[in-house]
Every structure is written in structure tokens, then in C-alpha cells.
Amino acid sequence: MKKIILNNKIKFEIQRKNVKNINLRITKEKEIYVSANKYISEEKIINFVKSKEEWILKKFEEIESKRLILIEKRKYGTGENYKILGEDYFLKLILNAENKVIEKDNTVQLFLDDLDNMDLRKDLIEKWYEKKINNIFDKSLKKMLVKLYPYYKKTPLIDHKVFSNKWGVCMVNKNKIVLNTDLICISEECIDFVMLHELIHFIHPNHSKSFYSLLEKLMPDWKIKNEKLKQIIIKRL
Structure with a gap:
């Protein structure tokens, strides 16, 4: 060579x-x-x-x-991009008597009785986005708990926040997992990997040989998913 x-x-x-x-x-x-x-x-x-x-x-x-993955400072205006599970969703403001948010294909339709009301725009979109995150993380939790049974039978609390240097953290004493909010931008399989990784910490708190042995058993391709996460760069503008 x-x-x-x-x-x-x-x-x-x-x-x-x-x-x-x-x-x-x-x-x-x-x-x-x-x-x-x-x-x-x-x-x-x-x-x-x-x-x-x-x-x-x-x-x-x-x-x-x-x-x-670029995450711009939110202005809650038409054309704004939201990346969810690797797909781009674009915001569209529509004048309407009823205030609501509807997803149609890859468009997030924001119906407003006052298009210039920034507080209302922000409130509706933030609530929609929070619900979206929680639904996706809850779905992953349920799937990974099935994988982990019977090694672990409890259901932990799931929360999220923006981390700069980690995808998730397991708080064993609080029976709680905190995921990086930005995982919402990435694929479902990568979210599942992070979720399972943190769940296994309830059984093996450290990254011991036993920890990786169980991870390998439950998700044989975890190294591929881990490598995908390592390649991702998220920048907030």
C-alpha cells in the first residue's frame, strides 16, 4: 500500500x-x-x-x-427548519381563526389569528416541539425496556436537556435518564442505542466488561451506531 x-x-x-x-x-x-x-x-x-x-x-x-447539523436561533417564521429524525421539517405560518399546529408531510403548519404575535408563535411551536421530543423518546424507552427485560424491570423517568459533550446521562440513584435534546435531530436507531446504553447503567453503573457484554448481547450492531454518533457535529447559530 x-x-x-x-x-x-x-x-x-x-x-x-x-x-x-x-x-x-x-x-x-x-x-x-x-x-x-x-x-x-x-x-x-x-x-x-x-x-x-x-x-x-x-x-x-x-x-x-x-x-x-445546524440549529439556528429560532424566529418562528415561515421557512424555518426543524430537523426531526434526520428529516427536514419547514414551518409555514397561516392566518386562521383558530390557533393550532398541524403537521402535513414535511411541513409544520402554524395557524394563527395574529401572524405578528411573536409570543403566540413561540408558545405554540415550543409546545409542539416538546411534545414531539417526548413522544419520540417515550417510544424509544418502551422498545428498549422490552429488550432489557428481564435484566431490568423498572421504568425510569426520562428528561432531556442540551448537552455540549454527551448524548445522555443515567442518574441511577434517582431512577432517571436525561437525554441530549439534540438527539431528536438524529436517526431513531441512534436514539435507541443511547437509550439502551443509559438503561444498562442501571444494571452496570460503570463501563465495565459486563456492561459491554450485555450491550453486545442486546444490540450486536451497537458499535456501528456509536460510530455514526461520533461523526455527527451539531452547531448552534
């Missing part, structure tokens, strides 16, 4: 394999692997990668966009 750097932008590794064509693969960590048979010269491989430079840089941007 040989590593090559192009223009200080693209680094790739050449892997000699029994393949007919030159193949290029980009990982989610933006690592580039180029496979080719032993008869293809290094110069030809480099030229091939150079010809793909624009495509590679575009792929890099796509990877970054998937990892980065």
Missing part, C-alpha cells in the same frame, strides 16, 4: 488487487482508497484520481453536510 497526496487537498492510498479496472472508494471519514492491479502504473492511477478531483471534492462536501 502506498499513500499519495495531490494538491494538499486529496490524499489517497493505492491498494494492489486482482481487479480489471481502477476503482476508487471514499469512506465516511473522507479516506480515499484506490484499487488497481499490479500491471497498472502509478502514473496512470494518479492521472485517474486527478480526473476525479471535482467529483471527490463534491463527495467531501456531501459527507460534511450529512455530519453537520
